[in-house]
Amino acid sequence: MDEIDVVQVKCPECGTFTYDQDVLDLTIGDYCIVENPYDENDVVVGQIARKFKIERQKSTKSTPKVMRKATPEDKKTFEELKLKEEEAHNICWKKIRDHKLPMKLIKSHYYFDGSKITFYFTADKRVDFRALVKDLAYIFKRRIELRQIGPRDEAKMIGGVGCCGQKLCCTSFLKNLGKVHMKMAKEQNITLTPSKISGICGKLLCCFEYEREWYQQARKTMPQIGAKIEFKGVKYKVEDLDPFHGTIKVKDDDGNIIEVNVEDIKR
Template sequence: MVKIVKAQFHTAGKLYDFGAGELDLKPGDKIIVETERGRSIATVVTPPREYEDAHIPEGLKTAIRIAEQSDLASAARNAAREKEAHAFCLRKIKERGMEMKLVKVEYLFDGSKAIFYFTADGRVDFRELVKDLAHQFHTRIEMRQIGVRDESKMIGGIGICGRELCCSSFLRDFEPVSVKMAKEQNLALNPTKISGQCGRLLCCLGYEYETYCSLKKCLPKCGKLVKCGNSEGEVIKQNVIEGTVLVKTEDDRIVELKGEDIKPEDISEKPKIPRREGGPRERDKEPRGSGDSERREKEKPRDRDQKAGADGEQRRERDSGKNREQQRSDRGGRDRRGGKGRDKEKKEPK
């Protein structure tokens, strides 16, 4: 049997398993543990529980000791260094005009590395910035890009409900959220009302989604015809919380019925009105089509005549142009021949 406790490194952070060993631990205690990044300080969340050897997770590490005053003082010094590094990095980002937003700086417990968390729309070349930070703080530097939801979790704040953000207070993992969840709960699809501080859909939309889906199964859908007692009509609205529906009867009365009083056999589909053959729509379409075809037939010979007339005019213009060119060439030839004869007559007397 092995005693295991669950601990977190940040508020509402991911839970990690550590062996308690011989330590007497309780929730809220600060402990020093060994991690892949080195030693770190963590907070116990659950009391020790005994597990059989077959159920022990692989790679389980044991807590080293309960944090002492010197360890807490070292954590406080790291917090002060984080503020200094945050201010220096912001100044360098502005000087270089880099398109990135610095969110948080974290120092490892032993001070061997500083991690800078930032957000950006695309890839950022921060090689020169890393050189400035390493030269200033003389430690290893890691730049880590995060998303907008992780940014809100790190910064925290107050939501539209007036309470602290769920992600920064108790929500450890982000679950997928869709607009369908808002529709099922009859919420207004206004982006300003269903979006959180991060700009994404509210995480709390998923808290009651399954409950609404299960309650809606007990109610007839809108548009169905129901019969309950002396009331019979069409469902026009559902009240999921109270478990009732509003029914509009044939005499335009609005009646509220309980879902538990409506039996499944009393729910039916609204009959569809069949379309008549040869109705006014079809009669209107026929003369239009026939008239259009007649107009097309009438226009066709006229168009052919116009095309034929246009082609004849083009031919006549080409023929007249050829005749004019031939006349000019004939005149030029006669002039040249006449010139040669005059030259001969002039040479003969000599």
């Protein structure tokens, strides 16, 4: 099977994403210039964290390529922009307060070429920020964009630790936030308690969506709830399934419930 070389690039402000290495000679620890995963018209400086191969048929045309290795000048520019972003953030926050706008400023981002500044914010409803944009354009003498984002994008930008104890999926590897439904949680036998099924953004956990296929495949190897089975000469009724551990709970005619490994039933 034909394979291609890919690298995982860790960006301070974007998280870790996979890029096509193409023909570049890259090693772990190298700094490189890659497409901003959130804006195809911008680039960022990242560091190679891992190298591996994937089958070409599993790659997609949307997988971006590493543009080039970063020069010392690139890294210096990137650090200077981080300082400018902090200054721009403070100025924008003060202007929001002066205009008494009902919005929460989340992040400020300079394009790598310095031509544009994007301010990300959240709000409960639409906000008329035209006067604010004029003020900011006059101060910075650059193109200004104010972009309203939702709770999930806010968590993705700020980062944090999920209920599993790991770094948030959306800031570590999950580029596209798919639609998540309550049905997905039910399929995975998750207790439907808000604190158990919600992320720090207050929305349903993203892992329900990308782990769904695994649970669906695992369930195909297990009997359905309510099915009648025979185990060690005794007839049971299936009461509950645990695809993650590969076990089921069954009840006999006397009401006794035991836990059985699915593989033991198949033997």
